[in-house]
Amino acid sequence: MQAFVTRRIPREGLAALSQAGVCSIQQWDSDEPVPRSELLAGVAGKHGLLCVLSDQIDKEVLDAAVDVTRCLVKKSSPTEGSNLKIISTLSVGVDHLALEEIKKRGIRVGYTPDILTDATAELSVALLLATCRRLPESVEEVKNGGWTTWKPLWMCGYSLSGSTVGIIGLGRIGQAVARRLKPFGVKTFLYTGSRPKPENAVEFQAEFVPLAKLAEESDFVVVTCSLTPDTKGMCNKDFFSRMKKTSVFINTSRGAVVNQEDLYQALVSGQIAAAGLDVTTPEPLPTDHPLLSLKNCVILPHIGSATYATRNAMSVLAANNLLAGLKEESMPCELQL
Numbered sequence: 001m002q003a004f005v006t007r008r009i010p011r012e013g014l015a016a017l018s019q020a021g022v023c024s025i026q027q028w029d030s031d032e033p034v035p036r037s038e039l040l041a042g043v044a045g046k047h048g049l050l051c052v053l054s055d056q057i058d059k060e061v062l063d064a065a066v067d068v069t070r071c072l073v074k075k076s077s078p079t080e081g082s083n084l085k086i087i088s089t090l091s092v093g094v095d096h097l098a099l100e101e102i103k104k105r106g107i108r109v110g111y112t113p114d115i116l117t118d119a120t121a122e123l124s125v126a127l128l129l130a131t132c133r134r135l136p137e138s139v140e141e142v143k144n145g146g147w148t149t150w151k152p153l154w155m156c157g158y159s160l161s162g163s164t165v166g167i168i169g170l171g172r173i174g175q176a177v178a179r180r181l182k183p184f185g186v187k188t189f190l191y192t193g194s195r196p197k198p199e200n201a202v203e204f205q206a207e208f209v210p211l212a213k214l215a216e217e218s219d220f221v222v223v224t225c226s227l228t229p230d231t232k233g234m235c236n237k238d239f240f241s242r243m244k245k246t247s248v249f250i251n252t253s254r255g256a257v258v259n260q261e262d263l264y265q266a267l268v269s270g271q272i273a274a275a276g277l278d279v280t281t282p283e284p285l286p287t288d289h290p291l292l293s294l295k296n297c298v299i300l301p302h303i304g305s306a307t308y309a310t311r312n313a314m315s316v317l318a319a320n321n322l323l324a325g326l327k328e329e330s331m332p333c334e335l336q337l
């Protein structure tokens with residue numbers, strides 16, 4: 001069997017793949033994304049695909065997976081002529097995968113939940129504190145001479161103590177964020193989602209509320225939901241107009257959950273106090289993007305899961321998912337389609 005790996009991944013993951021003796025590996029061995037033409041060529045005839053979140057695995061890629069020789073011999077359609085049986089993504093997010101098409105073709109999907117939850121929750125808290133206590137702006141002031149003396153009214157921000165925190169998506173990462181924020185003295189947790197999840201909420205005595213109420217009552221909004229057709233553009237003009245002028249918005253889920261033009265207007269007009277984003281649309285955000293000109297917007301380059309240990313573990317899990325899929329065995333973490 002043959003597998004295509006679309007990116008340079010941690011050594012541990014690649015070793016797990018090559019030492020298993022299950023498949024031969026073709027790899028795009030670069031930190032930069034595989035060009036689309038190389039992806040289409042690379043997947044042709046392969047039985048397995050190990051991809052990352054910036055690879056769009058859509059109908060065109062699935063069609064390209066066809067084994068041309070087999071198709072000619074059997075005179076079968078492209079779908080029938082494909083060897084591809086497993087797509088393993090080095091991510092918990094699966095919004096880059098055309099899931100309906102994948103399901104239709106009977107291809108299985110592996111992903112990497114849980115092992116990145118702690119790292120992503122840590123980063124979410126770091127980003128929240130950096131944003132509400134204005135850390136990047138303060139560091140800049142020290143460097144550029146703006147720090148002239150201790151000033152009673154200078155560089156003030158907002159505190160978690162006694163606050164209301166609203167979590168959009170109290171899933172694995174949402175709960176891990178709430179668990180870390182609670183000791184800061186948060187008074188009330190609110191959350192929203194497709195339905196109440198008392199089993200997730202009980203630890204924080206979090207109240208399930210509609211999105212609009214969450215916007216109106218939260219001092220901090222933290223977005224940790226998955227990107228779906230329902231959540232796309234969910235944080236829009238209406239949402240920001242309901243938030244308090246003193247509230248802080250944090251997004252570590254996916255950029256497309258936010259309407260960035262509406263967020264920009266909310267930040268410029270003082271409708272909300274500040275925003276911290278680990279994810280944007282597009283990624284990377286162009287360096288001349290208006291959001292980057294704002295002092296009250298802290299933007300990170302999608303580093304939620306970026307610890308050495310987490311990325312190593314993700315690569316091994318993604319490798320083991322791929323191997324299990326190739327062997328038609330049960331996967332350590334299979335997405336139910």
Ligand code: NDP
Pocket residue numbers: 092093094113114116117120168169170171172173174192193194195196197224225226227228230231252253254278279302303304305
């Ligand atoms: P989970 O599946 O555990 O949680 C997803 C949450 O999204 C669920 O609580 C779900 O709630 C919620 N959700 C779904 N639809 C809606 C909706 N319409 N409104 C509000 N909430 C909704 O996933 P994880 O916590 O493991 O990961 C969440 C996401 O975080 C990933 O999909 C990924 O996009 C992102 N991520 C980002 C990282 C980064 O580097 N910045 C790192 C890792 C993940 P319900 O069940 O009630 O629908």
Ligand code: DGY
Pocket residue numbers: 053090091092093094116304305
């Ligand atoms: C994911 O896993 O979905 C993240 O965005 C990267 O770890």
